[in-house]
Amino acid sequence: MKILVCISKxxxxxxxxxxxxxxxxxxxxxxxxxxxxxxxxxxxxxALELVEAQGGSVTxxxxxxxxxxxxxxxxxxxxxxxxxxxxxxxxxxFFVSKQIANYALKENFDIVMTGKETINxxxxxxxxxxxxxxxxxxxxxxxxxxxVSNVATLERDVQAGIEVVEVEFPFVVSASKGMAEQRIPNxxxxxxxxxxxxxxxxxxxxxxxxxxxxxxxxxxxxGCKYLDPESMDELVELLHNExxxx
Amino acid sequence: xxVLVFVELKNKLSKAxxxxxxxxxNLGSVTVITYGNAPDNVLSEMGEYGxxxxxxxxxxxEANDQVLCNFIVKAAKKTDAEFIVLSQDQTGKAVGPxxxxxxxxxxxxxxxxxxxxxxEFTVKTNVYSGKxxxxxxxxxxxxVISILPNSIQPVENKVDSSISNFEEDLGLGRIKIKDxxxxxxxxxxxxxxxxxxxxxxxxxPENWGIVExxxxxxxxxxxxxxxxxxxxxxxxxxxxxxxxxxxxPNLYIAAGISGAIQHLAGxxxxxxxxxxxxxxxxxxxxxxxxxxxxxxxxxxxxLTTAINNFKSSQV
Numbered sequence: 001m002k003i004l005v006c007i008s009k010x011x012x013x014x015x016x017x018x019x020x021x022x023x024x025x026x027x028x029x030x031x032x033x034x035x036x037x038x039x040x041x042x043x044x045x046x047a048l049e050l051v052e053a054q055g056g057s058v059t060x061x062x063x064x065x066x067x068x069x070x071x072x073x074x075x076x077x078x079x080x081x082x083x084x085x086x087x088x089x090x091x092x093x094f095f096v097s098k099q100i101a102n103y104a105l106k107e108n109f110d111i112v113m114t115g116k117e118t119i120n121x122x123x124x125x126x127x128x129x130x131x132x133x134x135x136x137x138x139x140x141x142x143x144x145x146x147x148v149s150n151v152a153t154l155e156r157d158v159q160a161g162i163e164v165v166e167v168e169f170p171f172v173v174s175a176s177k178g179m180a181e182q183r184i185p186n187x188x189x190x191x192x193x194x195x196x197x198x199x200x201x202x203x204x205x206x207x208x209x210x211x212x213x214x215x216x217x218x219x220x221x222x223g224c225k226y227l228d229p230e231s232m233d234e235l236v237e238l239l240h241n242e243x244x245x246x
Numbered sequence: 247x248x249v250l251v252f253v254e255l256k257n258k259l260s261k262a263x264x265x266x267x268x269x270x271x272n273l274g275s276v277t278v279i280t281y282g283n284a285p286d287n288v289l290s291e292m293g294e295y296g297x298x299x300x301x302x303x304x305x306x307x308e309a310n311d312q313v314l315c316n317f318i319v320k321a322a323k324k325t326d327a328e329f330i331v332l333s334q335d336q337t338g339k340a341v342g343p344x345x346x347x348x349x350x351x352x353x354x355x356x357x358x359x360x361x362x363x364x365x366e367f368t369v370k371t372n373v374y375s376g377k378x379x380x381x382x383x384x385x386x387x388x389x390v391i392s393i394l395p396n397s398i399q400p401v402e403n404k405v406d407s408s409i410s411n412f413e414e415d416l417g418l419g420r421i422k423i424k425d426x427x428x429x430x431x432x433x434x435x436x437x438x439x440x441x442x443x444x445x446x447x448x449x450x451p452e453n454w455g456i457v458e459x460x461x462x463x464x465x466x467x468x469x470x471x472x473x474x475x476x477x478x479x480x481x482x483x484x485x486x487x488x489x490x491x492x493x494x495p496n497l498y499i500a501a502g503i504s505g506a507i508q509h510l511a512g513x514x515x516x517x518x519x520x521x522x523x524x525x526x527x528x529x530x531x532x533x534x535x536x537x538x539x540x541x542x543x544x545x546x547x548x549l550t551t552a553i554n555n556f557k558s559s560q561v
Binding site for chain 1: 531
């Protein structure tokens with residue numbers, strides 16, 4: 001089984017979010033980067049579990065610059081066999097998807113995995129775009145993935161509930177919570193990661209289709225109005241007349 | 247300008263569908279496409295929100311991503327659509343970016359506003375798990391816009407509409423749907439306007455009656471924090487937060503939830519937040535509009551009574 005896992009670096013969840021250059025750029029000052037939790041905890045770990053049980057290999061792919069290398073090494077320390085970095089700024093989701101698809105087209109992967117979204121852009125776009133570019137079915141928001149020979153059974157989140165689906169190789173899947181448990185890399189993994197292959201590949205030309213004009217912070221809450229536990233009628237009155245939500 | 251809106255219908259016109267049609271109507275003349283066997287009155291109700299043409303693929307019954315993608319792309323070609331609008335729900339997440347990639351169109355994921363008035367098409371989306379807003383500009387001629395549920399107020403805007411059948415070869419889906427474990431009744435969380443949520447402060451699953459009572463008197467959907475779902479007190483689909491469901495209701499009432507940053511990431515799109523907690527230092531109060539420092543076991547029943555009194559006074 002040959003699995004490709006798409007991983008991205010994101011600011012740690014506790015990072016302070018600020019912008020610089022007239023609100024056009026994320027302020028990286030003091031920000032700690034981590035592997036996007038959905039990519040790491042769920043997609044990568046499940047890929048490793050499948051390969052450990054049934055044989056095969058796990059390759060990670062990232063579209064980014066050398067600034068991504070520490071998070072890529074983290075993925076290798078957790079257990080990926082090798083890593084690919086397409087050497088470019090990830091300018092928009094189509095650009096990124098195209099780079100990943102162009103690489104995957106040459107490699108015959110059985111499963112291509114992503115996290116359900118990144119916690120910085122929250123776009124949930126890459127899996128669907130890559131699957132279209134590869135002409136593969138896409139199982140989105142999957143919380144369970146099992147494989148028997150070349151058929152996978154998955155559970156995914158749909159409006160009506162949890163759907164159980166079956167799909168043959170090759171396919172693309174986006175992982176949500178529940179697919180696996182977070183793994184902490186051990187010292188041996190960290191040492192081994194230093195010498196595992198990280199192949200840096202030049203990017204293909206692709207004009208971005210979208211761009212971010214600027215960022216903005218949401219207007220801060222004006223402060224909390226405290227009410228006495230005995231004055232719930234007053235709270236209801238405020239919800240009705242002041243904030244008009246009931 | 248021709249606008250194609252994709253919606254999914256059941257026995258009634260969902261709020262998500264009304265939002266998408268309203269959004270489309272603001273951009274141009276709307277053709278709505280849908281599939282399955284929704285009754286005619288539901289189809290024609292879309293005219294109330296501005297759908298001029300309604301195309302139904304009746305024999306299509308399954309949400310298979312590749313088939314739906316072909317459906318949307320074919321309909322977009324037929325209508326010469328410059329905008330393709332859909333809801334950023336589970337189906338939208340699977341299909342929207344796929345459509346965009348197929349026709350090499352720019353895709354906006356989770357738009358929360360109509361375009362700004364300028365030469366270029368720019369709309370707002372939530373980024374950094376709701377901690378910031380990005381203004382995204384689309385450069386391609388055709389634009390695919392997935393709108394975040396509860397971001398656009400549906401507006402009635404009646405037009406003359408026609409309903410017709412759509413039949414074309416869309417290829418075969420490769421995902422076999424084996425089973426569905428359905429959610430309970432009620433309004434699904436992403437669409438809910440009123441949400442009552444509780445956390446570990448409730449001390450055990452047997453105490454959820456007071457949460458459900460409040461939800462019932464408000465007509466709200468219930469939710470919970472991550473630890474509560476993880477230890478199995480409540481079903482996972484109720485978990486709101488970073489790794490659970492992200493919601494944007496008008497009113498979010500949280501009892502016995504401290505308000506960790508991961509929880510806030512899923513609820514900070516709420517218009518009004520009410521926090522009930524015994525600990526005055528709970529970080530959630532910083533994100534709240536109204537706070538009650540007190541025991542959920544006492545406050546929730548009092549609030550339920552107050553709501554019931556209010557409701558009966560309204561009649």
